[in-house]
Amino acid sequence: MPTLVADKKTKIFAEFGGKETNTGSIEAQIALLTERIAHISKHLQQNKKDFSSNRGLLQLVGERKSLLTYLSKHNLQGYRELIEKLGLRK
Template sequence: MSLTTEKKASIFTEFAGRAENTGSIEGQIALLTERIGQISKHLQENKKDFSTHRGLMQLVGKRKSLLIYLQRHNLQGYRALIEKLGLRK
């Protein structure tokens, strides 16, 4: 269920530029998006797993706050990231 180190490194390489750049906002948002997708898939199979649902809501809130920060400080980067991740239509 958790992400492997290779998967995390590839996410940060793709979105942050380098695998070592784990503090970049774009990389963190991409990592949260990947985890949200995995947890959503788990919850489709396990509908009564309420503690995982709570954790999912916390991750969604964290991603939302990071997206708001990115939007305020780097609008072009924000638009490119949501386009690349397919978050909004």
Template structure:
């Protein structure tokens, strides 16, 4: 399982949060969670019986869902743009 390096995290926040130091932006946090979810999903494809990691994945998915709900209530255009950019909710 690969971990996110500082450079990768900075790149994610720069692309989605405006700038690399804006780690509090909702869009950047959602993008970071999506990156982590994709990595863990790939790990679980190989290790189907890793139930501890599966539980962690479900927690991350729930956290991302809460952040997306918050974003949709406060900034609907930003929400629509983000899910289009990340490829969520097909």
């Protein structure tokens, strides 16, 4: 399982960051947080009383929100492309 996670991370960084080694780009960080949020949300659907995971989920959502706010202020076109690619806004 850890190799699948590492493979998935490198795939996300390659798709959103430009290269596999570009782990610091805002787009790649947001995409990685979105993947983690989806994974924890799926876990919480089965384990409704897992409150520590729920708190972690809320922290990740807040962190993603702040990164999206930063991106929208500094690169509006990139922000719009990213939310469309990730399907965040309806």
